[in-house]
Amino acid sequence: xxxxTGTLSMARLxxxxxxxxxxxxxxxxxxxxxxxAANYVKLYPTEADLRAVSDVLTNPxxxxxxxxxxxxxxxxxxxxxxxxxxxxxxxxxxxxxxVRHTRTEEETGRLELVRATVIGRHAPLTAAxxxxxxxxxxxxxxxxxxxMATGLPAAGSVAFGLSTGLVGMLFATVAAAAVQLTAxxxxxxxxxxxxxxxxxxxxAVGDTGPTWLSWLSPIGWGLHVRPYAGERWWVATLFVGxxxxxxxxxxxxxxxxxxxxxxxxxxxxxxxxxxxxxSPLALAWRLHRGLLLGWTVGLMLTGAVMGGAAAGIGNxxxxxxxxxxxxxxxxxxxxxxxxxxxxxxxxxxxxAAAYTVQATLRLRQEESSGRVExxxxxxxxxxxxxxxxxxxxLLGTALLLAVAGVAGGVAYGAQVHDVxxxxxxxxxxxxxxxxxxWVLAGLGTALIGLAPRHASLTWAALILSVLLVELGALFxxxxxxxxxxxxxxxxxxxxxxFILTPVLCLTVIAAALGAAGLAGLRxxxxxxx
Amino acid sequence: xNEAIRADALVKTFGRTRALDGxxxxxxxxxxxxxxxxxxxxxxxxxxxxxxxLRADAGAVRLLGGDPWRDTTELHRRLAYVPGxxxxxxxxxxxxxxxxxxxxxxxxxxRRRADLLERFDLDPSxxxxxxxxxxxxxxxxxxxLASDVDLLLLDEPTSGLDPLMEEVFRxxxxxxxxxxxxxxxxxxxxxxxxxxxxxxxxxxxEGRAVETGTLAGMRHLTRTSIxxxxxxxxxxxxxxxxxxxxxxHNGTVRFDVDTTELDAVLRQLTAVGIRSLTSQPPTLEELFxxxxxxxxxxxxxxxxxxx
Numbered sequence: 001x002x003x004x005t006g007t008l009s010m011a012r013l014x015x016x017x018x019x020x021x022x023x024x025x026x027x028x029x030x031x032x033x034x035x036x037a038a039n040y041v042k043l044y045p046t047e048a049d050l051r052a053v054s055d056v057l058t059n060p061x062x063x064x065x066x067x068x069x070x071x072x073x074x075x076x077x078x079x080x081x082x083x084x085x086x087x088x089x090x091x092x093x094x095x096x097x098x099v100r101h102t103r104t105e106e107e108t109g110r111l112e113l114v115r116a117t118v119i120g121r122h123a124p125l126t127a128a129x130x131x132x133x134x135x136x137x138x139x140x141x142x143x144x145x146x147x148m149a150t151g152l153p154a155a156g157s158v159a160f161g162l163s164t165g166l167v168g169m170l171f172a173t174v175a176a177a178a179v180q181l182t183a184x185x186x187x188x189x190x191x192x193x194x195x196x197x198x199x200x201x202x203x204a205v206g207d208t209g210p211t212w213l214s215w216l217s218p219i220g221w222g223l224h225v226r227p228y229a230g231e232r233w234w235v236a237t238l239f240v241g242x243x244x245x246x247x248x249x250x251x252x253x254x255x256x257x258x259x260x261x262x263x264x265x266x267x268x269x270x271x272x273x274x275x276x277x278x279s280p281l282a283l284a285w286r287l288h289r290g291l292l293l294g295w296t297v298g299l300m301l302t303g304a305v306m307g308g309a310a311a312g313i314g315n316x317x318x319x320x321x322x323x324x325x326x327x328x329x330x331x332x333x334x335x336x337x338x339x340x341x342x343x344x345x346x347x348x349x350x351x352a353a354a355y356t357v358q359a360t361l362r363l364r365q366e367e368s369s370g371r372v373e374x375x376x377x378x379x380x381x382x383x384x385x386x387x388x389x390x391x392x393x394l395l396g397t398a399l400l401l402a403v404a405g406v407a408g409g410v411a412y413g414a415q416v417h418d419v420x421x422x423x424x425x426x427x428x429x430x431x432x433x434x435x436x437x438w439v440l441a442g443l444g445t446a447l448i449g450l451a452p453r454h455a456s457l458t459w460a461a462l463i464l465s466v467l468l469v470e471l472g473a474l475f476x477x478x479x480x481x482x483x484x485x486x487x488x489x490x491x492x493x494x495x496x497x498f499i500l501t502p503v504l505c506l507t508v509i510a511a512a513l514g515a516a517g518l519a520g521l522r523x524x525x526x527x528x529x
Numbered sequence: 530x531n532e533a534i535r536a537d538a539l540v541k542t543f544g545r546t547r548a549l550d551g552x553x554x555x556x557x558x559x560x561x562x563x564x565x566x567x568x569x570x571x572x573x574x575x576x577x578x579x580x581x582x583l584r585a586d587a588g589a590v591r592l593l594g595g596d597p598w599r600d601t602t603e604l605h606r607r608l609a610y611v612p613g614x615x616x617x618x619x620x621x622x623x624x625x626x627x628x629x630x631x632x633x634x635x636x637x638x639x640r641r642r643a644d645l646l647e648r649f650d651l652d653p654s655x656x657x658x659x660x661x662x663x664x665x666x667x668x669x670x671x672x673x674l675a676s677d678v679d680l681l682l683l684d685e686p687t688s689g690l691d692p693l694m695e696e697v698f699r700x701x702x703x704x705x706x707x708x709x710x711x712x713x714x715x716x717x718x719x720x721x722x723x724x725x726x727x728x729x730x731x732x733x734x735e736g737r738a739v740e741t742g743t744l745a746g747m748r749h750l751t752r753t754s755i756x757x758x759x760x761x762x763x764x765x766x767x768x769x770x771x772x773x774x775x776x777x778h779n780g781t782v783r784f785d786v787d788t789t790e791l792d793a794v795l796r797q798l799t800a801v802g803i804r805s806l807t808s809q810p811p812t813l814e815e816l817f818x819x820x821x822x823x824x825x826x827x828x829x830x831x832x833x834x835x836x
Contacts, residue, residue: 267656269654272624273626278629287620374610375633376582377682378630378635
């Protein structure tokens, strides 16, 4: 038996376990570039349209956000619009897949069972990389074919597919090394995710300042391949080289450590609880604080960058009519800048709702892991336990939105010399999203209380909201379909006037869903696994 | 109030699975009550109903004079629970979990906490994810035993402990027994443990109590093995009621006899004249195997999932 014995059967198992998850990832990543390109073909039929919109994109904030525009063409614009997002998502897909099939299996003890059979030492890691490579190959091929189908040049389409797949594989190898370091899969995801975040920041700084910095970033390389802008195929060797180094490190570390152990030692915790740890709420704070902190930082940066970008929109000399139309349709009636800000905070609201869903479903996680049992055997009532987590879903989201609004207001206000006024305006634009996010918290609670095994459908509701809000406006879907998502009813601040009725209605719906869920939770059997 | 727990004809179904099928259980205040049954017999389901986590479909249940479903939080001030499968928060240390659970229950005795930590030899500074099964169980045990409560509900609390720790557990439970009014419901597979600790025992099988009473009383219900050298031949022994598996070999007679018929059979033997006699009391294993096995033919498909 060599160290790879059983790799293929493990890969088949991983594919079986991930068949739905990976299919959704691959489909999404393949459709996104194609949809963007098709949309641009419709929006900018002439060279003049393209030129007009390209002028806007030299704004430093937008460059920091999405990278420089390398070519004034539909292809160039598509890569600019979707490239960085696509790279980040494909990296997430890859690193999550690798962690899931290596460290998570190990942490839960399932790997021990598997490794006791005729399975080589390196088979699990190899199988995880193999499956991830297959997914990345599919993304690359389908993304390239999709782009070609919209009429874009073959070379550029292949280059974009190639860089997408290579970014994915590079982060798969980063994860392969990261999972060797810690005994916890969360920490491993954190390490690989931090590398991804760092890559994004290096590229953002590099693209607006010293260019060499973006050459240190795999996401930067993805853009430096220059699809549709005089493809530079040799950049692909950077991915191969660094990926090989990361994979070698991963395999070398895997050969040196015990099953279940990490290379970084687990730090001991306190021998007793601090006096503050005496209530379900205090426990919930311990469980939620890391997540909340990460999201707060993320949304603060997003708010600041968007606020900065908005100032550039206002300075625009010759606004492109279609772009204005789009932003107006997405954002509101008055003023291009306000429309832009309205659209941005609409997106911020949906992004923050991802945290809302995550925090709400923590209830379900606590239950299905069985940890809730000892808690409910104390004098903690079910409602008090549920409330301790829902506080974070409801008020945590409020905090995130407020932080994004204030950061946006400061960044935008600083450029238009009206910090005081803009902070207030954008804080309002952010917080008006809150009731819509609460509807998702309500939905999550209702599912947990009434149909606990289907609680993860809350994610489906969020994804549907994203599709309806993003694509509904662009493709002119029927209004009643778009109206299914709570986010369609949020007043488009700061452009339009604030209307109380929809905000109030959303709050009432959220409260009703939540109440139904809590009533169900009080009556049903616990724990349902 | 003399009965800490009283359950009458409890029924609980999960979909098509009938986990409890008319279960009766009475635990007197101050006793250590053994709760025995094979895997999937419904022990954990019963305990979860007693905790108000599950709601019985039919039947009545009283716990410490209250209704476990309605008076959940008031009752939980007075009890502590150790689940069969302890899961901990991965990033909380064992010490933190012990303190947290103790405080949520209404306070714990710091001296007893320190004492138990030492006796169970547990390092409280390790994080939840690094504990082995046995050590996770110790965390839950210490949290439960260090609180001042009237009732302990222990669901197979020693299934992950080593023999040394099991002995510590027995000592601690014996100390609990000496404290007045403290009741323990101990679900277990380990017969020696039940024999060593329990005043009374309930055996359940397929969601129903098949036997309940003291161990001595239960022994009475089973057979004693007799080996006897007789002065002369004996006739008609095999026909006596309660005699089983009779074998005769060079004047040595071996048989099993129902403990209730022992007296009558011995009378018959002394009439012939006994040279030597050894008798072996029934082992608990035999008792349980008989109950675990009984009615094997009428096992319904799909009744094994219940926990």
